[in-house]
Amino acid sequence: MDPCLPIVHGDRFHLTDIDPDRPGLENFIIQQNNATGLATALFDPGSGQMIRKWYAGAVVDVGRGLAADIDPASKGLEYFSTQPGIFNAKGTQIYASQPFPPEAIWWDADLSRELVATVGSSAESPAISKFNPASPGSPSRIYTIYNETAPGVYQAYGGRPQFWGDILGDWREEYLCVANDNSELRIYTPKTASVTRLYTLMHNPQYRMQATTKGYVQANYVDYYLGTGMTPPPPPPMVGADLLWRGGSGSTTWDNGVSGSWTQAGSVAPFTTGKSVLFDISADSSTTVALSGVLQPGSLDFYSPKDQVIDGTSGSLSGGMALMKAGKGSLTISGTHGYSGTTTVWDGALIVNGTLSSSPVTVWGGTFGGIPAAGATGGRVGGSGTFSQPVTLGYRAAVTPGSGMGSAGTLAFGSGLVAQDGSYFSLD
Structure with a gap:
């Protein structure tokens, strides 16, 4: 694809997940007197790469444009402007006429x-x-x-x-x-x-x-x-929890009632059984989280763009807790863990280098998942470990054994793997 140039001023732009089959967001724009004759375009806002371009054949002022899911018969959003036609998410014209863009x-x-x-x-x-x-x-x-x-x-x-x-x-x-x-x-x-x-x-x-x-x-x-x-949207980043992970030098141990590796209402605090815990963007991910003993949080939420490692050599996660993984960062877990609540992955990689013995797992690919992502982005599971309970791959989710492409591994699914429409396997 060619670079996203030259782009000039336009009175409308619409940025969202226009094409749910394509990893990432898309931006539909209109152009005002572009010297190249470019009238409208669809491009990737993350990379700046063009996806589709439409030229008018002359310099034009495209006064209005819109992207919205207005036609349920066509997957994704449709878009149109004061130029002729309504287009589907792939850029194919599906109607020859259109209203003035509201x-x-x-x-x-x-x-x-x-x-x-x-x-x-x-x-x-x-x-x-x-x-x-x-x-x-x-x-x-x-x-x-x-x-x-x-x-x-x-x-x-x-x-x-x-x-x-x-x-x-x-x-x-x-x-x-x-x-x-x-x-x-x-x-x-x-x-x-x-x-x-x-x-x-x-x-x-x-x-x-x-x-x-x-x-x-x-x-x-x-x-x-x-x-x-x-499909179900990812959870919002406003996640309520009793304890927030600190991490970093001197705060690497997660035990029961001893180490002040957490904050509660802004003050340093230890973990105690039943507390809900959160790893978010404020957590220091430069050091490994060392589990000590059998730990039973009320819930474990990981919502971060950072990569975090939890070492279960000397401890484990147990009880009825549920684990929620969101954000682009990866969460790597080693050791054997017997917690029985659900594990849900919304974005990023859950890398299991051990065993989840009692937790059923559901994975959603999210906005940045899908086959073209090739296992590099979106919700996915990987590692070299065992999932003893059923694993379900939702739309755009992936199985990527190992810790990414170039680092192969072996995953075992003891109670079956269900791969729904749009999910995929990325194997090195």
């Missing part, structure tokens, strides 16, 4: 996204519309805002609200605008019950940042695929 809002009960639209020729009467595949250029109105309650709401510049986003919980978004006489700041919220249960979108770091940093009025996006056919 903004996107999660409003009704399904996982597709609706449109912040206007009624009439003045473009000042806001409403919520839904894409109609039978008439792709003419969305269907599903909720009228502008005249629902006197004195009405009329917003200039395409009916733009003051803000819209998930501010009241649930996962749908609220619509904020000012009454015509400036007497009220109104908050409109979806009225339709949904059977889909997701944590509030403001708990997702990318969504929260987009809600506060975009200078133009445009939609906010999470850093995972939220749309029709989605």
